[in-house]
Amino acid sequence: MPHIRADRDVCIGAGQCVLTAPDLFDSDDEGLVTLLDAHPDPSRLGDLREAVELCPSGALRLAEADERDEADEP
Numbered sequence: 001m002p003h004i005r006a007d008r009d010v011c012i013g014a015g016q017c018v019l020t021a022p023d024l025f026d027s028d029d030e031g032l033v034t035l036l037d038a039h040p041d042p043s044r045l046g047d048l049r050e051a052v053e054l055c056p057s058g059a060l061r062l063a064e065a066d067e068r069d070e071a072d073e074p
């Protein structure tokens, strides 16, 4: 299963990710990205790749397989 991560310290609130996949990304009151689903269905890989590509700040990271990062997982 893919795993998407968003670094809110890097996000500049351009909103490209939200436009690309509004069911996976949202923006908060400050305009910064929030993830609605960090482990989307593999069928969404196309949208995820596009969001990562379009993000102007490099805030999004996509692991296409399930590479669990223990520091990142509760």
Ligand code: SF4
Pocket (backbone or CB within 6 Å): 006, 010, 011, 012, 013, 014, 015, 016, 017, 018, 027, 031, 032, 033, 054, 055, 056, 057, 058, 059, 060
């Ligand atoms: S596209 Fe990148 S910079 Fe823009 S809101 Fe999404 S994560 Fe932030």
